[in-house]
Amino acid sequence: MATNGEINGVPPPHTIFDTILVLDFGSQYTHLITRRLRELNVYSEMLPCTQKIADLAWKPKGVILSGGPYSVYAADAPHVDPAVFELDVPILGICYGLQELAWHFGKNVAAGEKREYGRTNVQVTRHNGHIDHLFDGLEDGLEVWMSHGDKLSKMPDDWVMIANTSSAPYAGIAHSSKPYYGIQFHPEVTHTPMGKHVIKNFAVGICKAQQNWTMGAFVDKEIERIRGLVGDKAQVIGAVSGGVDSTVAAKLMQKAIGDRFHAVMVDNGVLRLNEAVEVEQNLRKGLGINLTVIVASKLFLGRLEGVSDPEKKRKIIGNTFIDIFQDEAKRIAAAAENTERAGKIEWFLQGTLYPDVIESISFKGPSATIKTHHNVGGLPEKMDLKLIEPLRELFKDEVRALGTEMGIPDDLVWRHPFPGPGIAIRIIGEVTPDRVRIAQEADKIWISEIKEAGYYRAISQAYAAVLGVKAVAVVGDQRLHGEIIHLRAVQTTDFMTADAFEDFSLKWLKRVSGRIANEVSGVARVVYETTSKPPATIELE
Protein backbone atom coordinates (compact mmCIF):
# COMPACT_ATOMS: atom_id res chain seq x y z
CA MET A 1 0.00 0.00 0.00
CA ALA A 2 1.32 3.40 -0.95
CA THR A 3 1.53 5.64 2.06
CA ASN A 4 3.37 8.82 2.88
CA GLY A 5 2.39 8.64 6.54
CA GLU A 6 -0.11 11.49 6.23
CA ILE A 7 -2.45 11.74 9.22
CA ASN A 8 -5.54 13.98 9.30
CA GLY A 9 -4.18 15.81 6.29
CA VAL A 10 -0.95 16.70 8.11
CA PRO A 11 2.13 15.75 6.11
CA PRO A 12 5.27 14.12 7.56
CA PRO A 13 8.75 15.69 7.08
CA HIS A 14 9.61 13.83 3.84
CA THR A 15 6.75 15.57 2.08
CA ILE A 16 7.69 19.01 3.46
CA PHE A 17 11.50 18.95 3.26
CA ASP A 18 13.57 17.93 0.26
CA THR A 19 14.54 14.38 1.21
CA ILE A 20 17.43 12.15 0.22
CA LEU A 21 16.41 8.51 0.49
CA VAL A 22 19.12 6.18 1.77
CA LEU A 23 18.51 2.53 0.87
CA ASP A 24 20.21 0.21 3.34
CA PHE A 25 22.01 -2.89 2.11
CA GLY A 26 23.11 -3.81 5.62
CA SER A 27 26.34 -1.86 6.10
CA GLN A 28 27.16 -1.01 9.69
CA TYR A 29 27.66 2.61 8.55
CA THR A 30 24.37 3.22 6.72
CA HIS A 31 22.90 5.36 9.48
CA LEU A 32 25.97 7.59 9.25
CA ILE A 33 25.01 8.55 5.69
CA THR A 34 21.69 9.82 7.05
CA ARG A 35 23.53 11.55 9.92
CA ARG A 36 25.94 13.38 7.60
CA LEU A 37 23.08 14.61 5.40
CA ARG A 38 21.16 15.89 8.43
CA GLU A 39 24.32 17.67 9.62
CA LEU A 40 24.30 19.43 6.26
CA ASN A 41 20.69 20.48 7.06
CA VAL A 42 19.45 18.19 4.31
CA TYR A 43 16.61 15.95 5.48
CA SER A 44 17.21 12.25 4.90
CA GLU A 45 15.45 9.01 5.71
CA MET A 46 16.66 5.45 5.59
CA LEU A 47 14.65 2.50 4.29
CA PRO A 48 15.67 -1.13 3.70
CA CYS A 49 17.02 -1.99 0.22
CA THR A 50 13.96 -4.19 -0.26
CA GLN A 51 11.71 -1.09 -0.39
CA LYS A 52 9.34 -1.24 -3.40
CA ILE A 53 9.47 2.10 -5.15
CA ALA A 54 5.78 1.87 -6.10
CA ASP A 55 4.95 1.77 -2.36
CA LEU A 56 6.72 5.05 -1.80
CA ALA A 57 4.11 7.76 -2.04
CA TRP A 58 6.65 10.58 -1.77
CA LYS A 59 9.39 11.47 -4.16
CA PRO A 60 12.97 11.75 -2.94
CA LYS A 61 15.31 14.42 -4.37
CA GLY A 62 17.97 11.77 -4.72
CA VAL A 63 18.76 8.21 -3.70
CA ILE A 64 21.88 6.78 -2.02
CA LEU A 65 22.56 3.04 -2.12
CA SER A 66 24.59 2.05 0.94
CA GLY A 67 27.37 -0.44 1.45
CA GLY A 68 26.64 -3.98 2.55
CA PRO A 69 28.20 -7.33 3.44
CA TYR A 70 26.96 -9.28 0.39
CA SER A 71 28.63 -9.79 -2.99
CA VAL A 72 26.35 -8.52 -5.78
CA TYR A 73 27.05 -11.59 -7.90
CA ALA A 74 25.96 -14.06 -5.18
CA ALA A 75 22.69 -15.89 -5.76
CA ASP A 76 21.08 -14.55 -2.57
CA ALA A 77 22.42 -10.98 -2.86
CA PRO A 78 19.89 -8.19 -2.30
CA HIS A 79 19.11 -5.92 -5.26
CA VAL A 80 17.45 -2.56 -5.52
CA ASP A 81 13.98 -2.34 -7.07
CA PRO A 82 14.80 -1.45 -10.73
CA ALA A 83 11.95 1.09 -10.57
CA VAL A 84 14.45 3.33 -8.77
CA PHE A 85 15.89 4.12 -12.22
CA GLU A 86 12.47 5.40 -13.34
CA LEU A 87 12.26 7.95 -10.52
CA ASP A 88 14.35 10.25 -12.66
CA VAL A 89 16.45 11.48 -9.73
CA PRO A 90 20.23 11.34 -9.10
CA ILE A 91 21.57 8.12 -7.56
CA LEU A 92 24.82 7.63 -5.64
CA GLY A 93 26.10 4.14 -4.87
CA ILE A 94 28.57 3.73 -2.02
CA CYS A 95 30.78 0.59 -1.99
CA TYR A 96 28.20 -2.23 -2.36
CA GLY A 97 26.03 0.53 -3.86
CA LEU A 98 28.64 1.17 -6.59
CA GLN A 99 28.86 -2.53 -7.27
CA GLU A 100 25.05 -2.74 -7.39
CA LEU A 101 24.93 0.03 -10.02
CA ALA A 102 27.68 -1.64 -12.06
CA TRP A 103 25.86 -4.98 -11.75
CA HIS A 104 22.58 -3.46 -12.92
CA PHE A 105 24.25 -1.84 -15.93
CA GLY A 106 26.80 -4.49 -16.89
CA LYS A 107 26.97 -7.54 -14.56
CA ASN A 108 30.71 -7.00 -14.30
CA VAL A 109 31.68 -7.30 -10.65
CA ALA A 110 33.97 -10.05 -9.38
CA ALA A 111 35.92 -11.03 -6.29
CA GLY A 112 39.16 -9.04 -6.03
CA GLU A 113 42.52 -10.74 -5.49
CA LYS A 114 42.74 -9.19 -2.06
CA ARG A 115 40.62 -7.14 0.27
CA GLU A 116 41.20 -3.40 0.25
CA TYR A 117 40.75 -2.27 3.83
CA GLY A 118 41.81 0.98 5.48
CA ARG A 119 43.05 4.39 4.42
CA THR A 120 44.12 5.17 0.90
CA ASN A 121 44.40 8.18 -1.42
CA VAL A 122 42.02 8.79 -4.27
CA GLN A 123 43.00 10.77 -7.36
CA VAL A 124 40.22 12.62 -9.05
CA THR A 125 40.43 12.13 -12.80
CA ARG A 126 39.28 14.33 -15.67
CA HIS A 127 37.02 13.34 -18.46
CA ASN A 128 36.12 15.67 -21.32
CA GLY A 129 38.69 18.01 -19.80
CA HIS A 130 36.99 18.57 -16.44
CA ILE A 131 36.49 16.83 -13.13
CA ASP A 132 33.05 15.56 -12.20
CA HIS A 133 30.72 17.72 -10.05
CA LEU A 134 30.75 14.97 -7.43
CA PHE A 135 34.32 16.03 -6.70
CA ASP A 136 33.91 19.82 -7.03
CA GLY A 137 36.49 21.49 -4.80
CA LEU A 138 38.46 18.23 -4.46
CA GLU A 139 40.63 18.53 -7.57
CA ASP A 140 43.76 17.57 -5.61
CA GLY A 141 42.30 14.26 -4.53
CA LEU A 142 41.30 13.07 -1.09
CA GLU A 143 42.19 10.66 1.67
CA VAL A 144 39.51 7.98 1.95
CA TRP A 145 38.62 4.85 3.86
CA MET A 146 37.96 1.63 1.98
CA SER A 147 36.44 -1.66 3.09
CA HIS A 148 35.71 -4.07 0.27
CA GLY A 149 36.78 -7.37 -1.26
CA ASP A 150 34.88 -7.26 -4.56
CA LYS A 151 35.73 -4.99 -7.44
CA LEU A 152 34.54 -3.84 -10.80
CA SER A 153 36.18 -6.01 -13.43
CA LYS A 154 35.39 -3.63 -16.27
CA MET A 155 33.54 -0.35 -16.74
CA PRO A 156 29.91 -0.85 -17.79
CA ASP A 157 28.90 0.63 -21.15
CA ASP A 158 28.01 4.33 -20.96
CA TRP A 159 29.93 4.78 -17.69
CA VAL A 160 33.18 6.69 -17.18
CA MET A 161 35.86 6.61 -14.52
CA ILE A 162 35.94 9.80 -12.41
CA ALA A 163 38.41 8.75 -9.66
CA ASN A 164 40.99 6.04 -9.05
CA THR A 165 43.56 4.86 -6.54
CA SER A 166 47.00 3.34 -7.11
CA SER A 167 45.52 -0.15 -6.65
CA ALA A 168 41.94 0.25 -7.93
CA PRO A 169 41.06 1.89 -11.23
CA TYR A 170 37.41 2.34 -10.34
CA ALA A 171 37.30 4.30 -7.08
CA GLY A 172 34.70 6.59 -8.64
CA ILE A 173 32.46 6.08 -11.66
CA ALA A 174 29.69 8.09 -13.32
CA HIS A 175 27.10 7.45 -16.01
CA SER A 176 27.93 9.46 -19.10
CA SER A 177 24.45 10.91 -19.60
CA LYS A 178 22.42 10.29 -16.41
CA PRO A 179 23.14 11.63 -12.89
CA TYR A 180 24.25 8.23 -11.54
CA TYR A 181 27.46 7.92 -9.54
CA GLY A 182 29.35 5.21 -7.70
CA ILE A 183 32.18 5.50 -5.21
CA GLN A 184 34.09 2.54 -3.83
CA PHE A 185 35.15 4.36 -0.64
CA HIS A 186 33.01 5.31 2.37
CA PRO A 187 32.40 9.09 2.51
CA GLU A 188 30.18 8.75 5.60
CA VAL A 189 32.91 7.71 8.07
CA THR A 190 35.19 10.19 9.81
CA HIS A 191 38.23 8.30 8.43
CA THR A 192 37.35 9.98 5.11
CA PRO A 193 38.01 13.57 6.26
CA MET A 194 36.47 15.24 3.17
CA GLY A 195 33.67 12.68 2.91
CA LYS A 196 31.01 15.13 4.00
CA HIS A 197 32.11 17.41 1.17
CA VAL A 198 31.45 14.61 -1.33
CA ILE A 199 28.02 13.95 0.22
CA LYS A 200 27.26 17.69 0.02
CA ASN A 201 28.33 17.80 -3.64
CA PHE A 202 25.87 15.00 -4.33
CA ALA A 203 22.92 16.16 -2.21
CA VAL A 204 23.14 19.91 -2.66
CA GLY A 205 25.17 20.32 -5.85
CA ILE A 206 23.73 17.47 -7.93
CA CYS A 207 20.30 16.69 -6.35
CA LYS A 208 19.68 20.40 -5.60
CA ALA A 209 18.23 19.51 -2.20
CA GLN A 210 17.54 22.58 -0.07
CA GLN A 211 19.50 22.85 3.18
CA ASN A 212 16.44 23.82 5.21
CA TRP A 213 16.22 20.98 7.74
CA THR A 214 16.67 22.84 11.03
CA MET A 215 14.99 22.34 14.38
CA GLY A 216 13.56 25.86 14.05
CA ALA A 217 11.77 24.75 10.88
CA PHE A 218 10.82 21.38 12.38
CA VAL A 219 9.27 22.62 15.61
CA ASP A 220 6.31 24.56 14.16
CA LYS A 221 5.53 21.86 11.63
CA GLU A 222 5.65 19.17 14.31
CA ILE A 223 3.35 21.14 16.60
CA GLU A 224 0.89 21.44 13.72
CA ARG A 225 1.25 17.71 13.04
CA ILE A 226 0.55 16.83 16.70
CA ARG A 227 -2.51 19.08 16.73
CA GLY A 228 -3.82 17.42 13.57
CA LEU A 229 -3.17 13.99 14.99
CA VAL A 230 -4.71 14.50 18.44
CA GLY A 231 -7.58 16.73 17.35
CA ASP A 232 -9.43 19.32 19.46
CA LYS A 233 -10.50 17.21 22.42
CA ALA A 234 -8.47 14.05 22.94
CA GLN A 235 -5.95 13.90 25.78
CA VAL A 236 -2.48 12.43 25.90
CA ILE A 237 -0.65 10.80 28.77
CA GLY A 238 3.09 10.21 29.01
CA ALA A 239 5.72 8.90 31.42
CA VAL A 240 8.38 11.53 31.94
CA SER A 241 11.67 10.87 33.71
CA GLY A 242 13.33 14.27 33.51
CA GLY A 243 15.78 12.80 30.98
CA VAL A 244 16.42 14.63 27.71
CA ASP A 245 14.14 12.62 25.45
CA SER A 246 11.04 12.60 27.60
CA THR A 247 11.48 16.26 28.60
CA VAL A 248 11.82 17.46 25.00
CA ALA A 249 8.88 15.30 23.89
CA ALA A 250 6.80 16.60 26.82
CA LYS A 251 7.62 20.24 26.02
CA LEU A 252 6.57 19.69 22.42
CA MET A 253 3.25 18.23 23.60
CA GLN A 254 2.72 21.12 26.00
CA LYS A 255 3.28 23.59 23.16
CA ALA A 256 0.90 21.68 20.91
CA ILE A 257 -2.01 20.88 23.24
CA GLY A 258 -1.24 22.56 26.59
CA ASP A 259 -2.76 20.86 29.63
CA ARG A 260 -4.44 18.17 27.55
CA PHE A 261 -1.04 16.53 27.84
CA HIS A 262 -0.53 14.84 31.21
CA ALA A 263 3.02 14.03 32.23
CA VAL A 264 3.54 11.50 34.99
CA MET A 265 6.80 11.06 36.84
CA VAL A 266 7.28 8.22 39.27
CA ASP A 267 9.62 8.68 42.22
CA ASN A 268 10.72 5.08 42.61
CA GLY A 269 13.10 5.80 45.48
CA VAL A 270 16.16 4.99 43.37
CA LEU A 271 16.47 8.30 41.53
CA ARG A 272 19.39 10.69 41.94
CA LEU A 273 19.46 12.84 45.11
CA ASN A 274 16.50 15.30 45.10
CA GLU A 275 15.78 14.37 41.49
CA ALA A 276 11.99 14.21 41.77
CA VAL A 277 11.82 17.64 43.41
CA GLU A 278 14.16 19.15 40.82
CA VAL A 279 12.35 17.60 37.85
CA GLU A 280 9.06 18.86 39.24
CA GLN A 281 10.50 22.37 39.56
CA ASN A 282 12.03 22.33 36.10
CA LEU A 283 9.13 20.80 34.21
CA ARG A 284 6.14 22.21 35.99
CA LYS A 285 7.35 25.64 37.02
CA GLY A 286 10.10 26.16 34.44
CA LEU A 287 8.50 24.66 31.34
CA GLY A 288 4.80 24.88 32.18
CA ILE A 289 4.23 21.16 31.69
CA ASN A 290 1.16 19.62 33.33
CA LEU A 291 3.14 17.18 35.49
CA THR A 292 2.14 14.90 38.34
CA VAL A 293 4.86 13.36 40.48
CA ILE A 294 3.86 10.14 42.22
CA VAL A 295 6.01 9.40 45.22
CA ALA A 296 6.20 5.63 45.53
CA SER A 297 9.66 5.10 47.01
CA LYS A 298 8.35 2.97 49.90
CA LEU A 299 6.47 0.62 47.58
CA PHE A 300 9.51 0.15 45.29
CA LEU A 301 12.06 -0.26 48.11
CA GLY A 302 9.68 -2.67 49.88
CA ARG A 303 9.40 -4.86 46.78
CA LEU A 304 13.17 -4.71 46.29
CA GLU A 305 13.91 -5.92 49.85
CA GLY A 306 16.15 -8.98 49.88
CA VAL A 307 16.57 -8.99 46.07
CA SER A 308 20.15 -9.14 44.74
CA ASP A 309 19.77 -10.43 41.19
CA PRO A 310 20.07 -7.53 38.71
CA GLU A 311 17.50 -8.87 36.24
CA LYS A 312 15.03 -9.46 39.09
CA LYS A 313 15.58 -5.86 40.22
CA ARG A 314 14.82 -4.63 36.70
CA LYS A 315 11.67 -6.72 36.50
CA ILE A 316 10.35 -5.63 39.89
CA ILE A 317 10.95 -1.98 39.08
CA GLY A 318 9.40 -2.29 35.60
CA ASN A 319 6.28 -4.06 36.88
CA THR A 320 5.80 -1.74 39.84
CA PHE A 321 6.18 1.19 37.49
CA ILE A 322 3.41 -0.17 35.27
CA ASP A 323 1.07 -0.76 38.25
CA ILE A 324 1.51 2.81 39.42
CA PHE A 325 1.27 4.33 36.00
CA GLN A 326 -1.96 2.49 35.21
CA ASP A 327 -3.57 3.63 38.47
CA GLU A 328 -2.59 7.19 37.74
CA ALA A 329 -3.89 6.97 34.18
CA LYS A 330 -7.26 5.77 35.52
CA ARG A 331 -7.35 8.66 37.95
CA ILE A 332 -6.56 11.20 35.24
CA ALA A 333 -9.12 9.61 32.92
CA ALA A 334 -11.82 9.77 35.62
CA ALA A 335 -11.02 13.43 36.30
CA ALA A 336 -11.07 14.14 32.57
CA GLU A 337 -14.61 12.77 32.22
CA ASN A 338 -15.96 15.69 34.23
CA THR A 339 -14.35 18.41 32.18
CA GLU A 340 -16.07 19.98 29.25
CA ARG A 341 -13.15 21.24 27.25
CA ALA A 342 -11.36 17.90 26.96
CA GLY A 343 -12.22 14.42 25.80
CA LYS A 344 -10.95 10.93 26.56
CA ILE A 345 -7.35 9.89 26.99
CA GLU A 346 -6.61 8.31 23.65
CA TRP A 347 -2.85 8.66 23.27
CA PHE A 348 0.33 7.61 24.95
CA LEU A 349 3.48 9.69 24.39
CA GLN A 350 6.71 7.79 23.79
CA GLY A 351 10.16 9.33 23.30
CA THR A 352 11.28 6.92 20.56
CA LEU A 353 14.27 8.32 18.60
CA TYR A 354 15.37 7.72 15.01
CA PRO A 355 18.17 5.27 15.97
CA ASP A 356 15.45 2.98 17.43
CA VAL A 357 13.53 3.23 14.17
CA ILE A 358 16.67 2.57 12.11
CA GLU A 359 17.52 -0.40 14.29
CA SER A 360 14.12 -1.94 13.64
CA ILE A 361 14.04 -1.37 9.85
CA SER A 362 17.69 -1.84 8.87
CA PHE A 363 18.40 -4.62 6.40
CA LYS A 364 19.77 -7.68 8.15
CA GLY A 365 19.46 -10.25 5.42
CA PRO A 366 16.88 -12.96 4.83
CA SER A 367 17.17 -14.65 8.21
CA ALA A 368 16.91 -11.49 10.27
CA THR A 369 14.33 -11.09 12.96
CA ILE A 370 13.13 -7.57 13.43
CA LYS A 371 13.58 -6.11 16.85
CA THR A 372 10.71 -4.37 18.56
CA HIS A 373 11.03 -1.45 20.93
CA HIS A 374 9.22 -0.62 24.08
CA ASN A 375 10.54 2.06 26.35
CA VAL A 376 7.99 1.37 29.00
CA GLY A 377 7.19 -2.30 28.83
CA GLY A 378 4.25 -2.45 26.41
CA LEU A 379 2.08 -0.06 28.42
CA PRO A 380 0.20 1.51 25.48
CA GLU A 381 -1.14 -1.84 24.22
CA LYS A 382 -2.13 -2.90 27.71
CA MET A 383 -4.01 0.34 28.22
CA ASP A 384 -5.48 0.35 24.73
CA LEU A 385 -3.91 3.69 23.84
CA LYS A 386 -2.55 4.88 20.50
CA LEU A 387 1.11 5.75 20.37
CA ILE A 388 2.38 9.25 19.64
CA GLU A 389 6.11 9.53 18.95
CA PRO A 390 7.08 13.11 18.03
CA LEU A 391 10.84 12.43 18.13
CA ARG A 392 10.86 9.33 15.95
CA GLU A 393 12.50 11.17 13.04
CA LEU A 394 15.25 12.71 15.19
CA PHE A 395 18.79 11.77 16.21
CA LYS A 396 19.87 12.55 19.79
CA ASP A 397 21.76 15.72 18.86
CA GLU A 398 18.70 16.93 16.96
CA VAL A 399 16.59 16.28 20.06
CA ARG A 400 19.03 18.45 22.02
CA ALA A 401 18.89 21.20 19.37
CA LEU A 402 15.09 21.00 19.45
CA GLY A 403 15.15 21.32 23.25
CA THR A 404 17.32 24.42 23.01
CA GLU A 405 15.04 25.81 20.29
CA MET A 406 12.07 25.48 22.65
CA GLY A 407 13.90 27.24 25.48
CA ILE A 408 14.76 24.21 27.62
CA PRO A 409 17.78 25.14 29.77
CA ASP A 410 21.23 23.75 28.97
CA ASP A 411 21.60 21.67 32.10
CA LEU A 412 18.50 19.70 31.12
CA VAL A 413 19.35 19.44 27.44
CA TRP A 414 22.88 18.18 28.14
CA ARG A 415 21.95 15.90 31.03
CA HIS A 416 23.66 12.51 31.10
CA PRO A 417 21.27 9.59 30.51
CA PHE A 418 19.93 7.83 33.58
CA PRO A 419 18.64 4.24 33.45
CA GLY A 420 15.01 3.49 34.29
CA PRO A 421 15.95 1.10 37.16
CA GLY A 422 18.19 3.91 38.47
CA ILE A 423 20.44 3.42 41.43
CA ALA A 424 19.08 -0.10 41.98
CA ILE A 425 21.47 -1.31 39.25
CA ARG A 426 24.25 0.81 40.73
CA ILE A 427 24.22 -1.07 44.00
CA ILE A 428 25.61 -4.58 43.77
CA GLY A 429 23.59 -6.87 46.00
CA GLU A 430 20.60 -5.86 48.06
CA VAL A 431 19.15 -2.38 47.66
CA THR A 432 18.75 -1.02 51.19
CA PRO A 433 17.64 2.53 52.05
CA ASP A 434 21.07 3.21 53.58
CA ARG A 435 22.93 2.05 50.47
CA VAL A 436 20.62 4.19 48.32
CA ARG A 437 21.44 7.21 50.49
CA ILE A 438 25.18 6.52 50.21
CA ALA A 439 25.04 6.13 46.43
CA GLN A 440 22.94 9.28 46.05
CA GLU A 441 25.17 11.44 48.24
CA ALA A 442 28.37 10.17 46.61
CA ASP A 443 26.87 10.70 43.15
CA LYS A 444 25.92 14.28 44.03
CA ILE A 445 29.51 15.10 45.00
CA TRP A 446 31.00 13.26 41.99
CA ILE A 447 28.74 14.99 39.45
CA SER A 448 29.06 18.45 40.98
CA GLU A 449 32.88 18.15 41.01
CA ILE A 450 32.79 16.99 37.38
CA LYS A 451 30.65 19.99 36.46
CA GLU A 452 32.85 22.41 38.38
CA ALA A 453 35.99 21.12 36.67
CA GLY A 454 34.32 21.61 33.25
CA TYR A 455 34.33 17.90 32.30
CA TYR A 456 30.56 17.29 32.23
CA ARG A 457 29.96 17.87 28.52
CA ALA A 458 33.04 15.90 27.45
CA ILE A 459 31.78 12.91 29.46
CA SER A 460 28.82 10.96 28.06
CA GLN A 461 27.72 9.37 31.30
CA ALA A 462 29.04 9.44 34.87
CA TYR A 463 27.80 8.07 38.16
CA ALA A 464 28.82 6.86 41.60
CA ALA A 465 27.83 3.35 42.67
CA VAL A 466 28.06 1.12 45.74
CA LEU A 467 30.11 -2.05 45.27
CA GLY A 468 28.27 -3.91 47.99
CA VAL A 469 31.34 -5.45 49.62
CA LYS A 470 32.70 -3.79 52.72
CA ALA A 471 36.21 -2.58 53.53
CA VAL A 472 37.92 -1.26 56.63
CA ALA A 473 38.78 2.39 57.23
CA VAL A 474 39.85 4.49 60.19
CA VAL A 475 37.64 7.45 60.91
CA GLY A 476 38.52 9.67 63.87
CA ASP A 477 40.53 6.87 65.49
CA GLN A 478 37.53 4.57 65.13
CA ARG A 479 37.43 1.46 62.99
CA LEU A 480 34.85 1.74 60.20
CA HIS A 481 33.64 -1.30 58.28
CA GLY A 482 32.06 0.61 55.44
CA GLU A 483 30.95 0.68 51.81
CA ILE A 484 33.22 1.02 48.77
CA ILE A 485 32.17 3.72 46.30
CA HIS A 486 32.78 2.97 42.66
CA LEU A 487 33.15 6.01 40.37
CA ARG A 488 32.51 5.71 36.66
CA ALA A 489 32.79 8.24 33.81
CA VAL A 490 32.73 7.18 30.16
CA GLN A 491 32.96 8.69 26.71
CA THR A 492 30.89 7.18 23.93
CA THR A 493 28.94 8.22 20.86
CA ASP A 494 26.44 5.38 20.71
CA PHE A 495 26.61 3.71 24.17
CA MET A 496 27.39 0.41 22.40
CA THR A 497 31.11 0.84 23.00
CA ALA A 498 32.65 3.21 25.53
CA ASP A 499 35.97 4.31 27.00
CA ALA A 500 36.75 5.33 30.54
CA PHE A 501 37.28 9.09 30.71
CA GLU A 502 41.01 9.72 31.14
CA ASP A 503 41.45 13.46 31.49
CA PHE A 504 41.13 13.52 35.28
CA SER A 505 44.46 13.95 37.04
CA LEU A 506 45.21 11.52 39.84
CA LYS A 507 45.54 14.55 42.12
CA TRP A 508 42.02 15.68 41.23
CA LEU A 509 40.63 12.15 41.68
CA LYS A 510 42.32 11.92 45.08
CA ARG A 511 40.72 15.16 46.21
CA VAL A 512 37.25 14.09 45.08
CA SER A 513 37.67 10.64 46.67
CA GLY A 514 38.69 12.38 49.89
CA ARG A 515 35.57 14.53 49.81
CA ILE A 516 33.30 11.51 49.28
CA ALA A 517 34.96 9.46 52.03
CA ASN A 518 34.77 12.38 54.47
CA GLU A 519 31.36 13.76 53.67
CA VAL A 520 29.28 10.63 53.05
CA SER A 521 28.81 8.69 56.24
CA GLY A 522 29.37 4.96 55.92
CA VAL A 523 31.96 5.17 53.12
CA ALA A 524 35.29 3.48 53.72
CA ARG A 525 36.94 3.71 50.29
CA VAL A 526 36.56 5.17 46.82
CA VAL A 527 37.76 3.65 43.52
CA TYR A 528 37.66 4.82 39.90
CA GLU A 529 36.93 2.29 37.14
CA THR A 530 39.10 2.28 34.01
CA THR A 531 37.56 -0.66 32.09
CA SER A 532 36.19 0.06 28.64
CA LYS A 533 33.04 -1.39 27.05
CA PRO A 534 33.52 -4.08 25.83
CA PRO A 535 34.35 -6.10 27.86
CA ALA A 536 32.64 -4.18 30.67
CA THR A 537 29.24 -2.50 30.35
CA ILE A 538 28.57 1.10 31.31
CA GLU A 539 26.34 0.24 34.25
CA LEU A 540 27.63 -2.06 37.00
CA GLU A 541 24.74 -4.50 36.60
Ligand SMILES: Nc1ncnc2c1ncn2[C@@H]1O[C@H](COP(=O)(O)OP(=O)(O)OP(=O)(O)O)[C@@H](O)[C@H]1O
Ligand atom coordinates in the same frame (compact mmCIF):
# COMPACT_ATOMS: atom_id res chain seq x y z
N1 LIG B 1 11.00 7.62 37.03
C1 LIG B 1 10.29 7.66 35.89
N2 LIG B 1 9.07 8.23 35.87
C2 LIG B 1 8.35 8.27 34.73
N3 LIG B 1 8.77 7.77 33.57
C3 LIG B 1 9.97 7.18 33.53
C4 LIG B 1 10.81 7.10 34.68
N4 LIG B 1 11.95 6.46 34.33
C5 LIG B 1 11.84 6.17 33.01
N5 LIG B 1 10.65 6.59 32.53
C6 LIG B 1 10.12 6.41 31.17
O1 LIG B 1 10.98 5.53 30.46
C7 LIG B 1 11.45 6.15 29.27
C8 LIG B 1 12.81 5.62 28.88
O2 LIG B 1 13.83 6.18 29.66
P1 LIG B 1 15.18 6.63 28.98
O3 LIG B 1 16.16 6.82 30.09
O4 LIG B 1 15.50 5.76 27.85
O5 LIG B 1 14.80 8.06 28.30
P2 LIG B 1 14.76 9.50 28.95
O6 LIG B 1 14.80 9.33 30.42
O7 LIG B 1 13.62 10.27 28.41
O8 LIG B 1 16.04 10.21 28.40
P3 LIG B 1 17.57 9.87 28.73
O9 LIG B 1 17.95 8.83 27.75
O10 LIG B 1 18.24 11.17 28.53
O11 LIG B 1 17.63 9.40 30.16
C9 LIG B 1 11.41 7.64 29.58
O12 LIG B 1 11.36 8.45 28.43
C10 LIG B 1 10.12 7.72 30.39
O13 LIG B 1 9.02 7.71 29.50
Ligand SMILES: O=c1[nH]c(=O)c2[nH+]cn([C@@H]3O[C@H](COP(=O)(O)O)[C@@H](O)[C@H]3O)c2[nH]1
Ligand atom coordinates in the same frame (compact mmCIF):
# COMPACT_ATOMS: atom_id res chain seq x y z
O1 LIG C 1 16.40 2.64 30.79
C1 LIG C 1 17.31 1.82 30.99
N1 LIG C 1 17.01 0.63 31.58
C2 LIG C 1 17.93 -0.32 31.88
O2 LIG C 1 17.62 -1.39 32.42
C3 LIG C 1 19.28 -0.01 31.49
N2 LIG C 1 20.45 -0.69 31.59
C4 LIG C 1 21.41 0.10 31.05
N3 LIG C 1 20.88 1.25 30.61
C5 LIG C 1 21.55 2.36 29.92
O3 LIG C 1 21.95 1.89 28.63
C6 LIG C 1 23.24 2.39 28.29
C7 LIG C 1 24.21 1.23 28.07
O4 LIG C 1 24.40 0.60 29.29
P1 LIG C 1 25.22 -0.75 29.54
O5 LIG C 1 26.55 -0.55 28.88
O6 LIG C 1 25.33 -0.88 31.03
O7 LIG C 1 24.41 -1.84 28.90
C8 LIG C 1 23.65 3.30 29.44
O8 LIG C 1 23.31 4.64 29.12
C9 LIG C 1 22.82 2.79 30.61
O9 LIG C 1 22.57 3.79 31.60
C10 LIG C 1 19.56 1.21 30.87
N4 LIG C 1 18.59 2.10 30.61
Ligand SMILES: NC(=O)CC[C@H](N)C(=O)O
Ligand atom coordinates in the same frame (compact mmCIF):
# COMPACT_ATOMS: atom_id res chain seq x y z
N1 LIG D 1 31.59 -2.26 2.39
C1 LIG D 1 30.94 -2.81 1.35
O1 LIG D 1 29.91 -2.33 0.91
C2 LIG D 1 31.50 -4.07 0.78
C3 LIG D 1 30.81 -4.52 -0.47
C4 LIG D 1 31.14 -5.96 -0.86
N2 LIG D 1 30.59 -6.87 0.13
C5 LIG D 1 32.66 -6.13 -0.99
O2 LIG D 1 33.27 -6.80 -0.19
O3 LIG D 1 33.24 -5.58 -1.92
Ligand SMILES: [Mg+2]
Ligand atom coordinates in the same frame (compact mmCIF):
# COMPACT_ATOMS: atom_id res chain seq x y z
MG1 LIG E 1 16.41 8.28 31.46
